[in-house]
Amino acid sequence: MTPSPQTSTRRATGTRATRVLGIVTLVMLGWLGLFGLVLSPADVDQGDAVRIMYVHVPTVWLAYLAFIVTAVCSALYLFGKRHSLGFDRVAGASAEIGVVFMALTLISGSLWGRITWGVYWQWDARLTTTALLFVTYIGYLAVRGLDGTRERRARRSAVIGLLAVVEIPLVHWSVRLWRSLHQEATILDTDLDVDIDGLMLFSLFVGVVAFTLLFVWLLLHRSRTIALDDLLADRGIDRAIAERRAEVGPSGGSS
């Protein structure tokens, strides 16, 4: 397999555009820190715990966005005419980012829950589905790690990525049914969109924008490192072949 000239000349994953994007992301994250920790007021009920939301909501948004990107790229790979491996790399990179941020969501959420509800975990439909979703994508990444040629890996993972789209609504539906029938009388309301202060809403908005930019930045770099990894593997094979040939020497060059 010959690497495309475009990837073979690029040794690093950064370009001018990603650098600018990275700086903008950093500035936005700084802004988020300023708004979330300093400028926005403490909540009447939740106190300072509400500040966890400025990270929690953007991370969950990012995770879902990442999983959507994975599904779309899986479909583009599978149904596209060229079966471009680029889509496969973006799908994989996006799932990795999604899993990391889903973990952050679960951690920040349980910390918030401990302060606000008094428990780390509630058997709420949304929480349970999120946890199952998290494990599903860990499984997806495990499938990506299986052996085989790059095309097989891409095809397999794309199918698994699309199967997840069929499965997740079913899981969510069943978990919701399960909870709605067995819910004890509770005043805990996991919806937080009640009567939200303007500055708080703006801080959340800053968070969502900052994390979206962060997602794009991470996605660009990660899919490029995957491409470089593939390139390295190709080169490794080429070099090994060349070395074996050299061992045999010019005289005994039978192949």
Next chain:
Amino acid sequence: MSPGRIRLARRLAAKDLLIERRSRVLVNQVLPFSGLVMVVFAFALGTGGVLERAAPGLVWLAVLFSSLSTVQRSFGLETADGAMESLRVAGVDPIALFLGKAAALAIELLVLVTVLLGLAVVLYGTEPRAEGIVLLVTTAISATLGLAALGTIYGGLAAGGSGRETLLPLLVLPVAAPVLIGATRGVEAALGTDRTAVSEGWPWVGLLLVFAVAIGVGGALAFGSLIED
């Protein structure tokens, strides 16, 4: 669905069942294991009221765990001696292959479910009631179909060496949540655990059937790509 495909699927299923009849791996290994799981639950939960109330869930948990071994056995047959490659080289239609494997698996799991439900009566003191029998049978069949389809999808992928065996539970268990929830509630209603009415069970059968159809169709379409290597 062409008749040829259905005939092929039936032959593949018959082949799996014949192998099982001759080798008796499931009867001699998986069935005792699932019985053991039922006993171990009693150690963990203690005897008495808890066990009786949790019985429907425990039965399905035992089915779920045992189904993993059943799926592994089913695809172990195909990877041994390169049987799967032979099937593919012979031009066997992947959809027929999926349906055949899933059908054989469903029949095997149905036997398992029947035995475990019987064991729950003996060990956990659950009492089946006459008015819940239809619900019980329908729940068992629809849950088993979904589980068989799900196991077949990922069984093909997880078969064949180099760290793949451990992949199966990770892929199957999160998605099996609807089966576990629906089947447990259905059986609860059929048995009248916690004084639930029989009519409360039917919506869960609906969930199980939707699951079985969606996973069955999705699996049939995806299967060819998953067993490619």
